Amino acid sequence: MSLSLETQNSIPQLVVIINTCFVCSQTYSTVQKLQDHLLKYQIKAKKRPKNVKRPKDSSVCIIQSDDDHQQIEKHFGCPSCFEHFKELKQLENHFRKHHSECMPQLPTQQANETEESQPEVDSDDESQAYGKRSASESSSLDSKAELMNPSCLSFVLPSANDRLVIDRFDVSAAFYNFQQSILTHKWKLSLEDHIHCAMASTSILLLAPNRYPADLLPFFDEQQINSTIGHIELKYGLKKPTMDVDLVTKAVKILQDVISRTISRETAEINLLTLEAGEKEHKFFKAIAALVKKLPRVSIQEEVKELELCSRFVDPFLCELFDDPDAGTFFRWTNELTVESKKNQSSLNWRPDIAITRLQGVRWRYNLGFGEAKPAQPYSNHFAICKDLLRVGVFCKNSIDSQNMDGVMGLQIVGRTITFYVMVLPATGIYGMYELGEIQVPSSVADIPKLLMDMATVSYILDVFGRVCVPAVTPITTNKRQQPLLMRF
Structure with missing residues (x-):
């Protein structure tokens, strides 16, 4: 037995209201989370009035459901009032018109x-x-x-x-x-x-x-x-190439000797530059040797300013790679x-x-x-x-x-x-x-061995730069x- 058209029209539409951002279309479980998210876009959505219930509407029935069913419509709810809309664009237009004070101010x-x-x-x-x-x-x-x-x-x-x-x-x-x-x-x-x-x-x-x-x-x-x-x-x-473990092991031994003061910085530089390595690995060891000459033995606790950062830490490393x-x-x-x-x-x-x-x-x-x-x-x-x-x-x-x-x-x-x-x-x-x-x-000579683990990455960067x-x-x-x-x- 089918329902008459008049009877069908009298049945309220089942509606699930979802909290979706009209900027990025991201959905949240609660209105509060949506309001917090909107702050990311400098949109300060005002809170809904307390102790005020949603106005009754005989044409819709608001339900709580996660099911996708053809008889249940999903509406986008306004984060500042009880209005809701089928289209996200409609919600955006409503918010801009009726809650314009919540929008960020132009310069x-x-x-x-x-x-x-x-x-x-x-x-x-x-x-x-x-x-x-x-x-x-x-x-x-x-x-x-x-x-x-x-x-x-x-x-x-x-x-x-x-x-x-x-x-x-x-x-x-x-x-x-x-x-x-x-x-x-x-x-x-x-x-x-x-x-x-x-x-x-x-x-x-x-x-x-x-x-x-x-x-x-x-x-x-x-x-x-x-x-x-x-x-x-x-x-x-x-x-990215694979790392030559034997070559890294030899370099670690040299750095350990200079850290323990078994050899001088000058000797460590010579030993690093005489390692049998490919062109890109040789550039990497030249950069390591430059840091051995410039860095303090232990990390400096005071704040490093931009000029010193460039001249003592970054420049010796990058200059050997690209200059x-x-x-x-x-x-x-x-x-x-x-x-x-x-x-x-x-x-x-x-x-x-x-x-x-x-x-x-x-x-x-x-x-x-x-x-x-x-x-x-x-x-x-x-x-x-x-x-x-x-x-x-x-x-x-x-x-x-x-x-x-x-x-x-x-x-x-x-x-x-x-x-x-x-x-x-x-x-x-x-x-x-x-x-x-x-x-x-690295911030000091003692930390330079950690940089050796990036030899393959540096070789990769130099290869891309050259080709x-x-x-x-x-x-x-x-x-x-x-x-x-x-x-x-």
Whole structure:
């Protein structure tokens, strides 16, 4: 016996209300957890009034159920009132209209005028090597604001002739959809919580092994991220070698002797440099020997400032790895500004802390790598660290575009931890920035033996640097490049 239409209409609709974020579509078990999550986006959802029950509605019956049933509708509940909606977009529109006071405030006109009044700085020949940017592009990298504004962005459709497709998965389309999703944010995004969005705004796809960022997951699942990484590793021959255990054992013996003062630092240096090793391993031992000469025997308890961090700890190690004057390659500290000056520095005269540059005659020809350095103290300042990473990405991208490079090395130094990246252009509009590895520079001679365990990683980084970070054989076509369309932050 079937129900009449009038009877069917009188039966209330069974509804399950779920607590889903209208920014990232993540669902939480309680309203309180959703409200706490929204704070991540500077959205301060007000609490529902106490001792007030949900208004009765004869058309729906609110139930508690985890079952997927065709007769049960899932509605998205407002975190600040009792309204609920079938579509997440409807919830977003409701919240923006009826709870606008909970949304983050946009910068005032005065703040914008202050940014626009930054003085321009003349560029010299050396700064041209880092890739020029227009004033509008550079102002979008202004360090005075900490939030990204997607309202001024637009993105170019993927090329029909040069797309990155892996096992029928269209990486180019997925990345473009990810970029487009940035435009749906009607308010500013914090850089430290959305570094992948910031990178994507300038067409950089940031990738690292075994990391699946929340911003990417709606467009790349774990298998697709792994496939994309695997394709880049295969295309550019990124393969970590095995470690020579016998060679490491010999080096450990030398270091143990210098730690126990059985031999001098000078003798240890000679012994390390006379070990029978391949070219890359020999460079690694030269870097070890440089640290033996420079580091204190025990760790310094006082805070290490940026200049000392660079000169005593980081520079001896990296200089031996990348500096090769006979081949015309120079590892350079190119930014001599103090930390205080950098805080007030306009993006119009940005320079990297580090540049690895090839010399041709008496002029700098092109850049093989860029780096940014921070002392250990601001490690908790995640915004500053993310901003440095974005700076490295932009410098590398500009070098690929303006200097026609196959790849560029990126280095981010925080304290004594160095993270190495390589940026490549596997398809039109996708600048892949792939994390190669992380090295911890020791704080004393006593800690140097721990660094020997990273010999294979260093050999891997040097191999990638030597093969991939080179000028392209054929010029990169203009349409393959993507201009940096950066969020204001």
